[in-house]
Amino acid sequence: MPPTPAELREPVLAWFAVHARDLPWRAADRSAWGVLVSEVMLQQTPVVRVEPAWRSWMARWPTPADLAAASTADVLRAWDRLGYPRRALRLQECARAVVERHDGIVPSSEPELLALPGVGSYTAAAVLAFAYGRRSVVLDTNVRRVLARTVDGVALPAPSQTVDEVRRATRYVPDDDATAARWAAASMELGALVCTARSPRCDVCPVQDVCAWYAAGRPADEHAGRRKVQTFTGTDRQVRGRVMALLRDALGPVPAAAVDAVWPDARQLARCVDGLVADGLVTRDPAASVDDPPTYRLPS
Template identity: 90%
Template sequence: MREPVLAWFDVHARDLPWRAPDRTAWGVLVSEVMLQQTPVVRVEPAWRSWMARWPTPADLAAASTADVLRAWDRLGYPRRALRLQECARAVVERHDGVVPSSEPELLALPGVGSYTAAAVLAFAYGRRSVVLDTNVRRVLARTVEGVALPAPSQTVGEVRAAARYVPDDDATAARWAAASMELGALVCTARSPRCDACPVRDVCTWYRAGRPADELAGRRRTQAFTGTDRQVRGRVMALLREALGPVPAAAVDAVWPDARQLARCVDALVIDGLVARDPATSDDDAPTYRLPA
Protein backbone atom coordinates (compact mmCIF):
# COMPACT_ATOMS: atom_id res chain seq x y z
CA MET A 1 0.00 0.00 0.00
CA ARG A 2 2.85 2.40 0.74
CA GLU A 3 4.32 2.90 -2.73
CA PRO A 4 1.08 4.08 -4.42
CA VAL A 5 0.43 6.50 -1.56
CA LEU A 6 3.96 7.90 -1.72
CA ALA A 7 3.73 8.29 -5.50
CA TRP A 8 0.37 10.05 -5.15
CA PHE A 9 1.84 12.40 -2.54
CA ASP A 10 4.71 13.36 -4.84
CA VAL A 11 2.13 14.76 -7.26
CA HIS A 12 -0.64 16.05 -5.03
CA ALA A 13 1.05 17.31 -1.84
CA ARG A 14 -0.07 20.80 -0.88
CA ASP A 15 2.55 23.56 -0.86
CA LEU A 16 2.41 24.45 2.83
CA PRO A 17 4.96 26.77 4.45
CA TRP A 18 5.78 24.39 7.29
CA ARG A 19 6.82 21.83 4.63
CA ALA A 20 9.22 24.19 2.85
CA PRO A 21 12.91 23.22 2.62
CA ASP A 22 13.83 26.11 4.94
CA ARG A 23 11.35 25.06 7.62
CA THR A 24 12.52 25.01 11.21
CA ALA A 25 11.63 22.60 13.96
CA TRP A 26 10.04 25.50 15.81
CA GLY A 27 7.88 26.33 12.79
CA VAL A 28 6.77 22.71 12.53
CA LEU A 29 5.90 22.63 16.23
CA VAL A 30 3.88 25.84 15.95
CA SER A 31 2.00 24.49 12.94
CA GLU A 32 1.07 21.28 14.73
CA VAL A 33 -0.31 23.15 17.73
CA MET A 34 -2.29 25.51 15.49
CA LEU A 35 -3.67 22.68 13.35
CA GLN A 36 -5.32 20.93 16.28
CA GLN A 37 -9.04 20.95 15.36
CA THR A 38 -8.47 23.93 13.04
CA PRO A 39 -8.49 23.70 9.20
CA VAL A 40 -5.39 24.48 7.16
CA VAL A 41 -7.10 27.37 5.35
CA ARG A 42 -7.38 29.25 8.66
CA VAL A 43 -4.04 28.19 10.05
CA GLU A 44 -1.79 29.11 7.13
CA PRO A 45 -2.17 32.93 7.27
CA ALA A 46 -2.06 32.87 11.06
CA TRP A 47 1.09 30.74 11.00
CA ARG A 48 2.83 33.07 8.55
CA SER A 49 2.00 36.08 10.70
CA TRP A 50 3.01 34.30 13.90
CA MET A 51 6.35 33.13 12.53
CA ALA A 52 7.15 36.56 11.13
CA ARG A 53 6.58 38.02 14.58
CA TRP A 54 8.09 35.24 16.72
CA PRO A 55 10.44 33.20 14.49
CA THR A 56 12.19 31.46 17.40
CA PRO A 57 11.14 30.05 20.77
CA ALA A 58 13.08 32.84 22.47
CA ASP A 59 11.00 35.46 20.65
CA LEU A 60 7.71 33.94 21.82
CA ALA A 61 9.03 33.32 25.32
CA ALA A 62 9.71 37.05 25.73
CA ALA A 63 6.31 38.19 24.38
CA SER A 64 3.51 39.48 26.58
CA THR A 65 0.57 37.19 27.24
CA ALA A 66 -1.83 39.79 25.88
CA ASP A 67 0.05 39.98 22.57
CA VAL A 68 0.07 36.18 22.30
CA LEU A 69 -3.67 35.92 22.90
CA ARG A 70 -4.43 38.69 20.39
CA ALA A 71 -2.28 37.00 17.75
CA TRP A 72 -3.98 33.65 18.39
CA ASP A 73 -7.28 35.34 17.56
CA ARG A 74 -9.87 32.71 16.52
CA LEU A 75 -7.70 29.63 16.05
CA GLY A 76 -9.56 27.67 18.70
CA TYR A 77 -9.53 27.57 22.47
CA PRO A 78 -6.79 30.08 23.37
CA ARG A 79 -5.43 27.98 26.21
CA ARG A 80 -3.36 26.34 23.46
CA ALA A 81 -1.64 29.68 22.83
CA LEU A 82 -0.58 29.91 26.47
CA ARG A 83 0.68 26.34 26.41
CA LEU A 84 2.67 27.13 23.27
CA GLN A 85 4.30 30.05 25.04
CA GLU A 86 5.04 27.83 28.05
CA CYS A 87 6.59 25.36 25.63
CA ALA A 88 8.75 28.11 24.12
CA ARG A 89 10.00 29.12 27.55
CA ALA A 90 10.84 25.51 28.37
CA VAL A 91 12.77 25.15 25.10
CA VAL A 92 14.77 28.27 25.96
CA GLU A 93 15.43 27.22 29.57
CA ARG A 94 16.15 23.52 28.99
CA HIS A 95 17.51 23.35 25.44
CA ASP A 96 19.15 26.74 24.76
CA GLY A 97 16.31 27.75 22.46
CA VAL A 98 16.55 24.72 20.13
CA VAL A 99 13.57 22.39 19.80
CA PRO A 100 14.85 18.96 20.92
CA SER A 101 15.09 16.06 18.49
CA SER A 102 14.43 13.16 20.86
CA GLU A 103 10.97 11.86 21.73
CA PRO A 104 11.45 11.84 25.54
CA GLU A 105 12.64 15.46 25.53
CA LEU A 106 9.78 16.53 23.27
CA LEU A 107 7.20 14.78 25.44
CA ALA A 108 8.58 16.59 28.49
CA LEU A 109 7.70 19.98 26.97
CA PRO A 110 4.45 21.66 28.10
CA GLY A 111 1.54 20.94 25.77
CA VAL A 112 3.40 18.34 23.69
CA GLY A 113 1.71 14.95 23.53
CA SER A 114 2.56 11.76 21.68
CA TYR A 115 1.15 12.91 18.35
CA THR A 116 2.91 16.30 18.36
CA ALA A 117 6.21 14.73 19.40
CA ALA A 118 5.97 12.17 16.60
CA ALA A 119 5.05 14.87 14.07
CA VAL A 120 8.02 17.04 15.00
CA LEU A 121 10.37 14.06 14.74
CA ALA A 122 9.03 13.19 11.28
CA PHE A 123 8.34 16.57 9.70
CA ALA A 124 11.11 18.65 11.27
CA TYR A 125 13.91 16.14 11.69
CA GLY A 126 13.02 13.52 9.07
CA ARG A 127 13.04 10.75 11.66
CA ARG A 128 11.04 7.53 11.80
CA SER A 129 8.02 7.83 14.09
CA VAL A 130 4.39 6.72 14.24
CA VAL A 131 2.42 9.83 13.27
CA LEU A 132 -1.18 8.91 13.92
CA ASP A 133 -3.64 11.78 13.61
CA THR A 134 -7.34 11.58 12.73
CA ASN A 135 -6.62 11.45 9.00
CA VAL A 136 -4.10 8.61 9.21
CA ARG A 137 -6.33 6.66 11.59
CA ARG A 138 -9.19 6.93 9.08
CA VAL A 139 -7.03 5.83 6.13
CA LEU A 140 -5.82 2.75 8.00
CA ALA A 141 -9.26 1.95 9.40
CA ARG A 142 -10.69 1.81 5.90
CA THR A 143 -7.88 0.23 3.94
CA VAL A 144 -6.83 -2.33 6.55
CA GLU A 145 -9.75 -2.90 8.90
CA GLY A 146 -12.57 -2.32 6.43
CA VAL A 147 -14.55 0.06 8.65
CA ALA A 148 -15.82 3.51 7.73
CA LEU A 149 -14.27 5.32 10.68
CA PRO A 150 -11.86 4.39 13.47
CA ALA A 151 -13.00 4.01 17.07
CA PRO A 152 -13.64 7.30 18.89
CA SER A 153 -10.59 6.79 21.14
CA GLN A 154 -7.17 5.71 20.01
CA THR A 155 -5.94 2.40 21.44
CA VAL A 156 -2.53 0.90 22.09
CA GLY A 157 -3.35 -1.85 19.62
CA GLU A 158 -4.13 0.71 16.95
CA VAL A 159 -0.74 2.38 17.45
CA ARG A 160 1.04 -0.95 17.23
CA ALA A 161 -0.84 -1.85 14.04
CA ALA A 162 -0.02 1.54 12.49
CA ALA A 163 3.65 1.10 13.35
CA ARG A 164 3.81 -1.96 11.09
CA TYR A 165 3.08 0.26 8.06
CA VAL A 166 5.84 2.77 8.83
CA PRO A 167 8.91 2.15 6.60
CA ASP A 168 12.12 1.24 8.39
CA ASP A 169 14.36 4.01 7.05
CA ASP A 170 14.00 7.53 8.38
CA ALA A 171 13.52 9.41 5.10
CA THR A 172 10.82 7.14 3.68
CA ALA A 173 9.10 6.91 7.06
CA ALA A 174 8.85 10.70 7.27
CA ARG A 175 7.42 10.84 3.74
CA TRP A 176 4.92 8.10 4.60
CA ALA A 177 3.76 10.09 7.63
CA ALA A 178 3.08 13.16 5.50
CA ALA A 179 1.61 11.19 2.58
CA SER A 180 -0.85 9.11 4.60
CA MET A 181 -1.98 12.21 6.45
CA GLU A 182 -2.45 14.12 3.20
CA LEU A 183 -4.44 11.26 1.68
CA GLY A 184 -6.84 11.38 4.60
CA ALA A 185 -7.15 15.15 4.42
CA LEU A 186 -7.75 15.43 0.67
CA VAL A 187 -9.19 12.11 -0.55
CA CYS A 188 -10.13 9.70 2.22
CA THR A 189 -12.21 12.30 4.04
CA ALA A 190 -14.69 11.52 6.80
CA ARG A 191 -17.93 12.59 5.14
CA SER A 192 -17.36 12.53 1.38
CA PRO A 193 -14.46 10.24 0.50
CA ARG A 194 -13.25 10.56 -3.10
CA CYS A 195 -12.67 6.87 -3.73
CA ASP A 196 -12.45 7.46 -7.48
CA ALA A 197 -9.25 9.49 -6.87
CA CYS A 198 -7.72 7.18 -4.27
CA PRO A 199 -4.39 5.55 -5.22
CA VAL A 200 -5.10 2.48 -3.05
CA ARG A 201 -8.76 1.96 -3.90
CA ASP A 202 -8.07 -1.48 -5.36
CA VAL A 203 -6.57 -2.77 -2.11
CA CYS A 204 -8.91 -0.92 0.26
CA THR A 205 -10.87 -3.43 2.34
CA TRP A 206 -13.65 -0.95 3.02
CA TYR A 207 -14.10 -0.03 -0.64
CA ARG A 208 -14.03 -3.65 -1.80
CA ALA A 209 -16.71 -4.46 0.80
CA GLY A 210 -19.04 -1.86 -0.73
CA ARG A 211 -18.21 0.97 1.70
CA PRO A 212 -20.35 -0.27 4.62
CA ALA A 213 -21.85 2.37 6.89
CA ASP A 214 -20.27 3.38 10.17
CA GLU A 215 -21.55 1.07 12.92
CA LEU A 216 -20.92 3.75 15.56
CA ALA A 217 -22.78 6.49 13.68
CA GLY A 218 -25.34 6.89 16.45
CA ARG A 219 -22.61 7.57 19.01
CA ARG A 220 -20.63 10.03 16.88
CA ARG A 221 -22.46 13.25 17.56
CA THR A 222 -20.73 16.57 17.04
CA GLN A 223 -21.71 19.11 19.67
CA ALA A 224 -23.60 22.09 18.28
CA PHE A 225 -21.76 25.38 18.73
CA THR A 226 -24.68 27.78 19.14
CA GLY A 227 -25.54 28.41 22.77
CA THR A 228 -22.59 26.48 24.19
CA ASP A 229 -20.03 27.64 26.71
CA ARG A 230 -17.50 27.61 23.86
CA GLN A 231 -19.50 30.29 22.09
CA VAL A 232 -19.78 32.38 25.24
CA ARG A 233 -16.06 32.15 25.98
CA GLY A 234 -15.30 33.05 22.39
CA ARG A 235 -17.39 36.21 22.60
CA VAL A 236 -15.74 37.30 25.84
CA MET A 237 -12.27 36.73 24.40
CA ALA A 238 -13.16 38.60 21.21
CA LEU A 239 -14.35 41.58 23.25
CA LEU A 240 -11.13 41.71 25.28
CA ARG A 241 -8.84 41.18 22.28
CA GLU A 242 -10.34 44.18 20.53
CA ALA A 243 -10.36 46.45 23.59
CA LEU A 244 -7.72 49.16 23.98
CA GLY A 245 -7.84 48.95 27.78
CA PRO A 246 -9.69 47.32 30.69
CA VAL A 247 -13.30 46.47 29.89
CA PRO A 248 -16.02 47.39 32.42
CA ALA A 249 -18.11 44.57 33.84
CA ALA A 250 -21.21 46.06 32.21
CA ALA A 251 -19.67 45.60 28.76
CA VAL A 252 -18.86 41.98 29.52
CA ASP A 253 -22.38 41.44 30.86
CA ALA A 254 -23.77 42.63 27.53
CA VAL A 255 -21.96 39.85 25.64
CA TRP A 256 -24.47 37.13 26.60
CA PRO A 257 -28.08 37.16 27.86
CA ASP A 258 -27.78 34.25 30.30
CA ALA A 259 -26.06 35.83 33.30
CA ARG A 260 -25.42 32.53 35.08
CA GLN A 261 -23.83 30.89 32.05
CA LEU A 262 -21.77 34.01 31.35
CA ALA A 263 -20.47 34.16 34.92
CA ARG A 264 -19.50 30.49 34.75
CA CYS A 265 -17.61 31.03 31.49
CA VAL A 266 -15.84 34.15 32.69
CA ASP A 267 -14.76 32.36 35.87
CA ALA A 268 -13.37 29.51 33.77
CA LEU A 269 -11.41 31.95 31.61
CA VAL A 270 -9.95 33.59 34.70
CA ILE A 271 -8.98 30.21 36.20
CA ASP A 272 -7.31 29.20 32.91
CA GLY A 273 -5.23 32.38 32.93
CA LEU A 274 -6.84 33.73 29.77
CA VAL A 275 -8.57 36.68 31.40
CA ALA A 276 -7.49 38.96 34.25
CA ARG A 277 -10.16 40.34 36.57
CA ASP A 278 -9.20 43.54 38.36
CA PRO A 279 -11.22 44.18 41.54
CA ALA A 280 -13.34 47.27 42.00
CA THR A 281 -11.45 50.24 43.42
CA SER A 282 -14.44 51.46 45.46
CA ASP A 283 -17.91 50.38 46.52
CA ASP A 284 -19.38 52.38 43.65
CA ASP A 285 -17.27 50.67 40.99
CA ALA A 286 -17.45 47.22 39.43
CA PRO A 287 -14.60 44.88 38.42
CA THR A 288 -12.92 45.34 35.08
CA TYR A 289 -11.59 42.67 32.75
CA ARG A 290 -8.57 42.54 30.44
CA LEU A 291 -6.15 40.16 28.80
CA PRO A 292 -3.30 39.11 31.12
CA ALA A 293 -0.18 41.25 30.91
Protein backbone atom coordinates (compact mmCIF):
# COMPACT_ATOMS: atom_id res chain seq x y z
CA MET A 1 0.00 0.00 0.00
CA PRO A 2 1.71 3.18 -1.14
CA PRO A 3 1.20 6.25 1.05
CA THR A 4 -1.59 8.66 0.16
CA PRO A 5 -0.48 12.12 -0.97
CA ALA A 6 -1.34 13.58 2.42
CA GLU A 7 0.47 10.81 4.31
CA LEU A 8 3.62 11.56 2.39
CA ARG A 9 3.42 15.33 2.14
CA GLU A 10 2.57 16.41 5.64
CA PRO A 11 5.51 14.82 7.47
CA VAL A 12 7.90 15.92 4.72
CA LEU A 13 6.65 19.52 4.84
CA ALA A 14 6.96 19.56 8.63
CA TRP A 15 10.46 18.11 8.42
CA PHE A 16 11.44 20.71 5.81
CA ALA A 17 10.24 23.55 8.03
CA VAL A 18 12.92 22.49 10.52
CA HIS A 19 15.74 21.14 8.35
CA ALA A 20 15.78 23.28 5.20
CA ARG A 21 19.28 24.42 4.31
CA ASP A 22 19.98 28.11 4.28
CA LEU A 23 20.93 28.39 0.61
CA PRO A 24 21.51 31.81 -0.96
CA TRP A 25 19.06 31.28 -3.82
CA ARG A 26 16.38 30.69 -1.18
CA ALA A 27 16.97 34.05 0.50
CA ALA A 28 14.02 36.42 0.65
CA ASP A 29 15.78 39.02 -1.49
CA ARG A 30 16.80 36.71 -4.36
CA SER A 31 15.52 37.52 -7.82
CA ALA A 32 13.80 35.23 -10.30
CA TRP A 33 16.92 35.50 -12.42
CA GLY A 34 19.00 34.42 -9.43
CA VAL A 35 16.81 31.33 -9.10
CA LEU A 36 17.21 30.52 -12.80
CA VAL A 37 20.98 30.93 -12.59
CA SER A 38 21.12 28.59 -9.60
CA GLU A 39 19.04 25.95 -11.39
CA VAL A 40 21.28 25.98 -14.46
CA MET A 41 24.40 25.77 -12.31
CA LEU A 42 22.87 22.90 -10.34
CA GLN A 43 22.28 20.81 -13.47
CA GLN A 44 24.67 17.96 -12.67
CA THR A 45 26.80 19.99 -10.26
CA PRO A 46 26.49 19.47 -6.47
CA VAL A 47 25.17 22.23 -4.21
CA VAL A 48 28.42 22.61 -2.27
CA ARG A 49 30.31 23.56 -5.42
CA VAL A 50 27.59 25.80 -6.82
CA GLU A 51 27.10 27.94 -3.74
CA PRO A 52 30.31 30.04 -3.85
CA ALA A 53 30.15 30.24 -7.65
CA TRP A 54 26.57 31.51 -7.52
CA ARG A 55 27.47 34.24 -5.02
CA SER A 56 30.30 35.71 -7.04
CA TRP A 57 28.41 35.25 -10.32
CA MET A 58 25.36 37.15 -9.07
CA ALA A 59 27.52 39.90 -7.58
CA ARG A 60 29.18 40.37 -10.96
CA TRP A 61 26.13 39.97 -13.21
CA PRO A 62 22.99 40.63 -11.12
CA THR A 63 20.53 40.84 -14.02
CA PRO A 64 19.95 39.17 -17.39
CA ALA A 65 21.02 42.40 -19.08
CA ASP A 66 24.35 42.31 -17.24
CA LEU A 67 25.11 38.77 -18.35
CA ALA A 68 23.86 39.43 -21.86
CA ALA A 69 26.36 42.26 -22.23
CA ALA A 70 29.33 40.32 -20.83
CA SER A 71 32.19 38.91 -22.85
CA THR A 72 31.69 35.18 -23.44
CA ALA A 73 35.32 34.60 -22.48
CA ASP A 74 34.66 36.22 -19.11
CA VAL A 75 31.54 34.10 -18.68
CA LEU A 76 33.43 30.88 -19.41
CA ARG A 77 36.23 31.87 -17.05
CA ALA A 78 33.76 32.67 -14.27
CA TRP A 79 32.08 29.30 -14.89
CA ASP A 80 35.49 27.82 -14.12
CA ARG A 81 35.20 24.12 -13.27
CA LEU A 82 31.48 23.83 -12.65
CA GLY A 83 31.45 21.26 -15.46
CA TYR A 84 29.77 21.12 -18.86
CA PRO A 85 30.75 24.60 -20.09
CA ARG A 86 28.00 24.47 -22.71
CA ARG A 87 25.68 25.26 -19.82
CA ALA A 88 27.50 28.57 -19.32
CA LEU A 89 27.12 29.33 -23.00
CA ARG A 90 23.41 28.56 -22.87
CA LEU A 91 22.98 30.60 -19.71
CA GLN A 92 24.31 33.63 -21.52
CA GLU A 93 22.08 32.86 -24.52
CA CYS A 94 19.23 32.55 -22.06
CA ALA A 95 20.03 35.97 -20.60
CA ARG A 96 19.98 37.46 -24.09
CA ALA A 97 16.67 35.78 -24.87
CA VAL A 98 15.14 37.10 -21.64
CA VAL A 99 16.30 40.60 -22.54
CA GLU A 100 15.09 40.40 -26.13
CA ARG A 101 11.84 38.47 -25.75
CA HIS A 102 10.74 39.37 -22.24
CA ASP A 103 12.08 42.84 -21.61
CA GLY A 104 14.65 41.52 -19.14
CA ILE A 105 12.06 39.81 -16.92
CA VAL A 106 12.24 36.05 -16.41
CA PRO A 107 8.94 34.71 -17.81
CA SER A 108 6.48 33.01 -15.48
CA SER A 109 4.74 30.64 -17.89
CA GLU A 110 5.96 27.14 -18.57
CA PRO A 111 5.98 27.35 -22.40
CA GLU A 112 7.95 30.60 -22.33
CA LEU A 113 10.44 29.16 -19.86
CA LEU A 114 10.85 25.96 -21.90
CA ALA A 115 11.62 28.06 -24.97
CA LEU A 116 14.68 29.55 -23.28
CA PRO A 117 18.12 28.06 -24.07
CA GLY A 118 19.30 25.57 -21.45
CA VAL A 119 15.87 25.34 -19.82
CA GLY A 120 14.24 21.90 -19.88
CA SER A 121 11.28 20.42 -18.07
CA TYR A 122 12.96 20.32 -14.68
CA THR A 123 14.37 23.86 -14.74
CA ALA A 124 11.12 25.35 -16.03
CA ALA A 125 9.16 23.68 -13.24
CA ALA A 126 11.74 24.71 -10.65
CA VAL A 127 11.65 28.38 -11.68
CA LEU A 128 7.85 28.37 -11.59
CA ALA A 129 7.86 26.96 -8.07
CA PHE A 130 10.87 28.63 -6.49
CA ALA A 131 10.87 32.02 -8.18
CA TYR A 132 7.15 32.54 -8.60
CA GLY A 133 5.58 30.29 -5.97
CA ARG A 134 3.49 28.53 -8.58
CA ARG A 135 2.29 24.94 -8.70
CA SER A 136 4.40 22.76 -10.96
CA VAL A 137 5.70 19.21 -11.16
CA VAL A 138 9.32 19.42 -10.07
CA LEU A 139 10.86 16.04 -10.79
CA ASP A 140 14.60 16.00 -10.33
CA THR A 141 16.87 13.13 -9.35
CA ASN A 142 16.04 13.65 -5.66
CA VAL A 143 12.27 13.67 -6.02
CA ARG A 144 12.42 10.73 -8.42
CA ARG A 145 14.31 8.72 -5.82
CA VAL A 146 12.03 9.73 -2.93
CA LEU A 147 8.94 8.67 -4.89
CA ALA A 148 10.57 5.50 -6.20
CA ARG A 149 11.21 4.41 -2.65
CA THR A 150 8.22 5.65 -0.70
CA VAL A 151 5.58 4.97 -3.37
CA ASP A 152 6.96 2.25 -5.63
CA GLY A 153 9.01 0.46 -3.00
CA VAL A 154 12.13 0.21 -5.15
CA ALA A 155 15.66 1.32 -4.34
CA LEU A 156 16.12 3.63 -7.30
CA PRO A 157 14.02 5.00 -10.17
CA ALA A 158 14.41 3.71 -13.72
CA PRO A 159 17.48 5.03 -15.57
CA SER A 160 15.35 7.25 -17.80
CA GLN A 161 12.26 9.17 -16.76
CA THR A 162 8.96 7.89 -18.14
CA VAL A 163 5.64 9.58 -18.86
CA ASP A 164 4.04 7.31 -16.31
CA GLU A 165 6.45 8.48 -13.68
CA VAL A 166 5.53 12.12 -14.30
CA ARG A 167 1.85 11.28 -14.01
CA ARG A 168 2.45 9.50 -10.73
CA ALA A 169 4.49 12.43 -9.40
CA THR A 170 1.70 14.83 -10.36
CA ARG A 171 -0.72 13.02 -8.07
CA TYR A 172 1.49 13.86 -5.11
CA VAL A 173 1.74 17.59 -5.88
CA PRO A 174 -0.59 19.67 -3.66
CA ASP A 175 -3.34 21.59 -5.42
CA ASP A 176 -2.63 25.12 -4.26
CA ASP A 177 0.32 27.15 -5.47
CA ALA A 178 2.02 27.92 -2.16
CA THR A 179 1.91 24.39 -0.78
CA ALA A 180 2.92 22.88 -4.11
CA ALA A 181 5.97 25.15 -4.23
CA ARG A 182 6.92 24.14 -0.68
CA TRP A 183 6.41 20.48 -1.54
CA ALA A 184 8.79 20.81 -4.46
CA ALA A 185 11.52 22.23 -2.24
CA ALA A 186 10.78 19.86 0.63
CA SER A 187 10.76 16.64 -1.38
CA MET A 188 14.00 17.63 -3.10
CA GLU A 189 15.57 18.47 0.23
CA LEU A 190 14.56 15.12 1.71
CA GLY A 191 16.22 13.35 -1.21
CA ALA A 192 19.36 15.44 -0.84
CA LEU A 193 19.77 15.13 2.93
CA VAL A 194 18.03 11.93 4.08
CA CYS A 195 16.78 9.77 1.22
CA THR A 196 20.17 9.80 -0.47
CA ALA A 197 21.34 7.51 -3.25
CA ARG A 198 24.29 5.98 -1.38
CA SER A 199 23.41 5.42 2.25
CA PRO A 200 19.91 6.61 3.03
CA ARG A 201 19.35 7.70 6.61
CA CYS A 202 16.07 5.90 7.18
CA ASP A 203 16.59 6.14 10.93
CA VAL A 204 15.89 9.87 10.83
CA CYS A 205 13.40 9.88 7.94
CA PRO A 206 10.07 11.59 8.63
CA VAL A 207 8.21 9.15 6.36
CA GLN A 208 9.87 5.92 7.38
CA ASP A 209 6.55 4.58 8.67
CA VAL A 210 4.77 5.04 5.34
CA CYS A 211 7.68 4.16 3.03
CA ALA A 212 7.01 1.19 0.76
CA TRP A 213 10.71 0.53 0.26
CA TYR A 214 11.46 0.50 3.97
CA ALA A 215 8.47 -1.74 4.62
CA ALA A 216 9.73 -4.18 2.01
CA GLY A 217 13.07 -4.42 3.78
CA ARG A 218 14.98 -2.03 1.52
CA PRO A 219 15.43 -4.43 -1.44
CA ALA A 220 18.40 -3.85 -3.74
CA ASP A 221 18.23 -1.92 -6.99
CA GLU A 222 16.54 -3.94 -9.72
CA HIS A 223 18.28 -1.99 -12.46
CA ALA A 224 21.72 -2.68 -10.99
CA GLY A 225 24.15 -3.63 -13.69
CA ARG A 226 22.05 -2.11 -16.40
CA ARG A 227 23.02 1.34 -15.18
CA LYS A 228 25.49 3.14 -17.35
CA VAL A 229 28.43 4.45 -15.38
CA GLN A 230 29.94 7.30 -17.28
CA THR A 231 33.66 6.81 -17.21
CA PHE A 232 35.78 9.89 -17.38
CA THR A 233 39.48 9.10 -17.59
CA GLY A 234 40.62 9.00 -21.19
CA THR A 235 37.33 10.15 -22.66
CA ASP A 236 36.66 13.08 -24.94
CA ARG A 237 35.10 14.81 -21.96
CA GLN A 238 38.42 14.76 -20.13
CA VAL A 239 40.28 16.00 -23.20
CA ARG A 240 37.79 18.81 -23.75
CA GLY A 241 38.11 19.74 -20.11
CA ARG A 242 41.89 20.03 -20.42
CA VAL A 243 41.66 22.24 -23.48
CA MET A 244 39.11 24.49 -21.81
CA ALA A 245 41.28 24.72 -18.68
CA LEU A 246 44.27 25.72 -20.79
CA LEU A 247 42.34 28.45 -22.57
CA ARG A 248 40.69 29.72 -19.38
CA ASP A 249 44.07 30.24 -17.75
CA ALA A 250 45.72 31.80 -20.79
CA LEU A 251 46.18 35.56 -20.92
CA GLY A 252 46.27 35.76 -24.70
CA PRO A 253 45.87 33.56 -27.79
CA VAL A 254 47.31 30.06 -27.30
CA PRO A 255 49.60 28.59 -29.96
CA ALA A 256 48.55 25.25 -31.46
CA ALA A 257 51.68 23.66 -30.02
CA ALA A 258 50.52 24.47 -26.49
CA VAL A 259 47.14 22.92 -27.20
CA ASP A 260 48.83 19.82 -28.63
CA ALA A 261 50.73 19.40 -25.37
CA VAL A 262 47.63 18.80 -23.24
CA TRP A 263 46.91 15.31 -24.64
CA PRO A 264 49.14 12.61 -26.13
CA ASP A 265 46.65 11.19 -28.65
CA ALA A 266 46.79 13.69 -31.51
CA ARG A 267 43.78 12.28 -33.36
CA GLN A 268 41.55 12.35 -30.31
CA LEU A 269 42.74 15.82 -29.41
CA ALA A 270 42.03 17.15 -32.91
CA ARG A 271 38.53 15.68 -32.80
CA CYS A 272 37.88 17.30 -29.43
CA VAL A 273 39.19 20.70 -30.45
CA ASP A 274 37.04 20.60 -33.57
CA GLY A 275 34.09 19.73 -31.38
CA LEU A 276 34.76 22.63 -29.04
CA VAL A 277 35.01 25.02 -31.97
CA ALA A 278 31.76 23.65 -33.39
CA ASP A 279 30.10 24.09 -29.99
CA GLY A 280 31.15 27.73 -29.87
CA LEU A 281 33.30 27.16 -26.79
CA VAL A 282 36.60 27.79 -28.56
CA THR A 283 37.64 30.21 -31.30
CA ARG A 284 40.32 29.22 -33.81
CA ASP A 285 42.20 32.11 -35.41
CA PRO A 286 44.24 31.47 -38.55
CA ALA A 287 47.94 32.33 -38.38
CA ALA A 288 49.39 35.36 -40.12
CA SER A 289 51.30 33.19 -42.55
CA VAL A 290 49.45 30.52 -44.48
CA ASP A 291 51.68 27.61 -43.49
CA ASP A 292 51.86 28.50 -39.82
CA PRO A 293 49.60 26.80 -37.26
CA PRO A 294 46.53 28.64 -35.93
CA THR A 295 46.03 30.00 -32.42
CA TYR A 296 43.17 29.29 -30.01
CA ARG A 297 41.26 31.38 -27.47
CA LEU A 298 37.93 31.61 -25.70
CA PRO A 299 35.24 33.31 -27.80
CA SER A 300 34.79 37.03 -27.24
